[in-house]
Amino acid sequence: MSKKSVLSNTFALLVVACLILSGCGGGQKTQTPNKVATFIWNEEFDSLSPLYSNMWFSTITQQLWDCWPWNFDENNDPFPNLITEIPTIENGDISADGATITLHLQDGLKWSDNQPITSEDFRFTWAMAVDSKNTVASSYPYSQITSVDTPDPKTVVIHFDGPFAPWLTTFHGIIPAHILQPIYDADGTLDNAEWNTKPTIGCGPYVFSEWQSGSFARFTVNQNYWGTKPKISEIFIRFVPDNASQIAALTAGDGDLSTFFPYNEIPKLKNAGLTIITEPTGLNESLFFLDDTSGKLGNPGLRDVNVRKAIAMAIDREGIVRDLLLGMTEVPASYWSALPPFWNNPPLQNYPFDPQKARDLLDQTGWLDSNGDGVRDKDGVELVLTYGTTTENETRQNVQAVIKQQLAAIGIKVELQTYSSDTFFAQDGPAATGLVDIMEWSDGPTVPDPDVYYWYCSEIPTPDYPSGSNWQYLCDPELDALSALQITQVDPVERQKTISQMNQIFYDKVYWLGLWVDPDVWAVGTRLTGVKFSGATPFFNISEWDLVDK
Amino acid sequence: MTRYILRRFLQGIPLLFIISIVLFVLMMNMGDPIATMGGRTLLRPEDRLRLTRQLGLDKPIYIQYIYWLVGNDWTKVDMDGDGIAESAGTRHGILRGDFGTSLVKRGVPVLQVIGERLPNTLLLMIASEIVVVVGALLVGIYSALRQYSTFDHFITAILFIGYSMPIFFVGLLSMYIFSVLFKRWGLPYLPTVGMFDPTVGETFGQVAMHMILPVLTMSFVSFASYSRYIRSTMLEVMSQDYIRTAKSKGLPRLTVLLIHALKNASLPIVTIVGLDLPFLLGGAVVTERIFAWPGTGRLFLDHVARSDLPVVMGILMLIALAVVIFQIITDIVYAWLDPRIRFEA
Numbered sequence: 033m034s035k036k037s038v039l040s041n042t043f044a045l046l047v048v049a050c051l052i053l054s055g056c057g058g059g060q061k062t063q064t065p066n067k068v069a070t071f072i073w074n075e076e077f078d079s080l081s082p083l084y085s086n087m088w089f090s091t092i093t094q095q096l097w098d099c100w101p102w103n104f105d106e107n108n109d110p111f112p113n114l115i116t117e118i119p120t121i122e123n124g125d126i127s128a129d130g131a132t133i134t135l136h137l138q139d140g141l142k143w144s145d146n147q148p149i150t151s152e153d154f155r156f157t158w159a160m161a162v163d164s165k166n167t168v169a170s171s172y173p174y175s176q177i178t179s180v181d182t183p184d185p186k187t188v189v190i191h192f193d194g195p196f197a198p199w200l201t202t203f204h205g206i207i208p209a210h211i212l213q214p215i216y217d218a219d220g221t222l223d224n225a226e227w228n229t230k231p232t233i234g235c236g237p238y239v240f241s242e243w244q245s246g247s248f249a250r251f252t253v254n255q256n257y258w259g260t261k262p263k264i265s266e267i268f269i270r271f272v273p274d275n276a277s278q279i280a281a282l283t284a285g286d287g288d289l290s291t292f293f294p295y296n297e298i299p300k301l302k303n304a305g306l307t308i309i310t311e312p313t314g315l316n317e318s319l320f321f322l323d324d325t326s327g328k329l330g331n332p333g334l335r336d337v338n339v340r341k342a343i344a345m346a347i348d349r350e351g352i353v354r355d356l357l358l359g360m361t362e363v364p365a366s367y368w369s370a371l372p373p374f375w376n377n378p379p380l381q382n383y384p385f386d387p388q389k390a391r392d393l394l395d396q397t398g399w400l401d402s403n404g405d406g407v408r409d410k411d412g413v414e415l416v417l418t419y420g421t422t423t424e425n426e427t428r429q430n431v432q433a434v435i436k437q438q439l440a441a442i443g444i445k446v447e448l449q450t451y452s453s454d455t456f457f458a459q460d461g462p463a464a465t466g467l468v469d470i471m472e473w474s475d476g477p478t479v480p481d482p483d484v485y486y487w488y489c490s491e492i493p494t495p496d497y498p499s500g501s502n503w504q505y506l507c508d509p510e511l512d513a514l515s516a517l518q519i520t521q522v523d524p525v526e527r528q529k530t531i532s533q534m535n536q537i538f539y540d541k542v543y544w545l546g547l548w549v550d551p552d553v554w555a556v557g558t559r560l561t562g563v564k565f566s567g568a569t570p571f572f573n574i575s576e577w578d579l580v581d582k
Numbered sequence: 583m584t585r586y587i588l589r590r591f592l593q594g595i596p597l598l599f600i601i602s603i604v605l606f607v608l609m610m611n612m613g614d615p616i617a618t619m620g621g622r623t624l625l626r627p628e629d630r631l632r633l634t635r636q637l638g639l640d641k642p643i644y645i646q647y648i649y650w651l652v653g654n655d656w657t658k659v660d661m662d663g664d665g666i667a668e669s670a671g672t673r674h675g676i677l678r679g680d681f682g683t684s685l686v687k688r689g690v691p692v693l694q695v696i697g698e699r700l701p702n703t704l705l706l707m708i709a710s711e712i713v714v715v716v717g718a719l720l721v722g723i724y725s726a727l728r729q730y731s732t733f734d735h736f737i738t739a740i741l742f743i744g745y746s747m748p749i750f751f752v753g754l755l756s757m758y759i760f761s762v763l764f765k766r767w768g769l770p771y772l773p774t775v776g777m778f779d780p781t782v783g784e785t786f787g788q789v790a791m792h793m794i795l796p797v798l799t800m801s802f803v804s805f806a807s808y809s810r811y812i813r814s815t816m817l818e819v820m821s822q823d824y825i826r827t828a829k830s831k832g833l834p835r836l837t838v839l840l841i842h843a844l845k846n847a848s849l850p851i852v853t854i855v856g857l858d859l860p861f862l863l864g865g866a867v868v869t870e871r872i873f874a875w876p877g878t879g880r881l882f883l884d885h886v887a888r889s890d891l892p893v894v895m896g897i898l899m900l901i902a903l904a905v906v907i908f909q910i911i912t913d914i915v916y917a918w919l920d921p922r923i924r925f926e927a
Contacts, residue, residue, distance in 0.1 A: 086621030164662035246876025268780035454613025
């Protein structure tokens, strides 16, 4: 072959390759009759089974293809989904002693393979959640259930070992007994069930179609859906871990919906025509104080309520929300601020930002800079506090810097610490072992329920009980008693009174300080219509969503 | 030759064993895999205790290493927390080909987790390696032949700009220009992230189109070192007596260049490529993350973040094994390229 023909053949090959590439995958999208909405998640789910994952991106995705007995609307109020009505004491579905809940299933409920959804699916879900052969993500709150009776296919009777107020947190997703029981019988566990990562049989408006690891997951319309058929024919979830790429993809129109992006990117998204929607989830970005009742851990200064009050008044939380979070959220006055107003009655007023008042308070209570080193002290204790948080959230590092500066202005020195989440939250990590005076992370009640358990005296970690969750090491008998009471009060009105009392204690003694209400922040593309979100079940009305070409 | 290869493989076994111990101890100190299993709130203490026990994370580090190495199917484990080991272990250990199951994607075998990503990584990495090697050969040879020409200076400047820039910057910049701005300006544009457009499907053209930016990004930052290396070795070889002899014999220029010069200049290049190839398995952590490419680099990063020891160890051990194998292959290629090299003692 001559040199000339080699060159001409090579050129011809290049031209053909270019034609193939431009023809098959060019910038112009092919018109297809399907309405495909692309969601961009920046974390890939670990499992799709409601039993094997607590991961938020998994639990929200489950709402596409799985079903719950009840959903929550945009006000985070529950409404019936699989059942005919929400159980109450008045309608008799909550027993007088509060220990038994009865669910009545609607007619015509079906799994995507056309098999009926029955009470047996509920019993099986509970049985699998508490079976020690299964390494489920959370056995709570199922572990509070002593038995599930199935008197007929449409009635589920749930027995707790006592009155259990947070019953609305149970059965967030059910699993199909007719598919998984044979697998459990054969393997002795559900751990290795393929259904956990490929739940091809579901009961939501969509049905699982495909999950390609690291790349995407695809959900198509459930043709046997018992409810309102969705208008969008396919939900395509793309995993984009990098925030800058996520924003670029959204502004380039390569995604219709996304969340979990830094606040400082919001203007870019708005400029590109996306709508930003915030929805409270019950979570607050919080400062937890190491207030060791035994007096062994942490800076003794934090055991003085006046120091904690001074800290509350020295931090310009409104300023942080305005400047760092672009005013997209608000400062919580209460641990329950992000729940519906019912749980915040009467509402509390925030400690004002008043550094002078904070300085006066410290002066009056004997916290003075006696040795002239610029840091207040008392009885030989210097107000030098360690302040730790996680590295994964850039906003937290910015807030740390601001708070350090603002506390320095009232004579409190802060030493900043940052850790990866798997270190910070480890059982032998700095937070759990009392090495951090002020701990920051986002947390809240057991959404959508107001239950809280972090402050139980019995939860203080000890050598015999290192997994205790009371990382404040605080034991307040009054708060302890109220925490134990509220979880048994199935009458919401009575329970709300108890929560209010707890709220007042939190406020008066500053056991906790909320920095901002930490809502879900959604970016909605221009093509999506009919979109509403809930904090507890974000996609509660996804059947009503539509795509329009603009 | 066969004896040499066998001997090198046998030498690799204790090496891999030592590597596995070092990595296991290091990885055990990454963090607590249970710590991030609570989702948006902390895992409840009873679940923390249960999962620690069920996943065998409460065992001393040497026991966990033994289980990872030889399995635990010869013993029993306490799944129900009553203090009595009642359930037979199910793990076979890496020596019997069982890399364990992921802690994060619970129950999914590690080899499956890695296997799902490996083809994507190899597709991306091999494509960029080919672009880099072929491009660097062309540029390196041309620069050597036209030393200190305008082209040589120009290409050197461009290459060093690429070499000096962090890969995330090149990636994001190229994405912003060729995807976001081009689309805004109404020009033909490239996709931002992923492997294909969902409305079109996973076609050859779509995947190729989505590969352009990540491949070019990786190539741009790696081009300089390869091409400069080729340029300098070619310059050295071209000044040798045998090249002068070949030229004086009247051999065609292309023959002198490709048969006599390039083959001899290739030895050091083979060394670099041989060292690079095993790390192709590890993927490109930054590039895969930026372009949302579902490869092993991202897998590694995601699972390190959640302290998923079985998956992380699986990836690292596969790379270690690949390093051993590719070093042997490199030695064999040496002998083919340079007949003076013999393996017999």
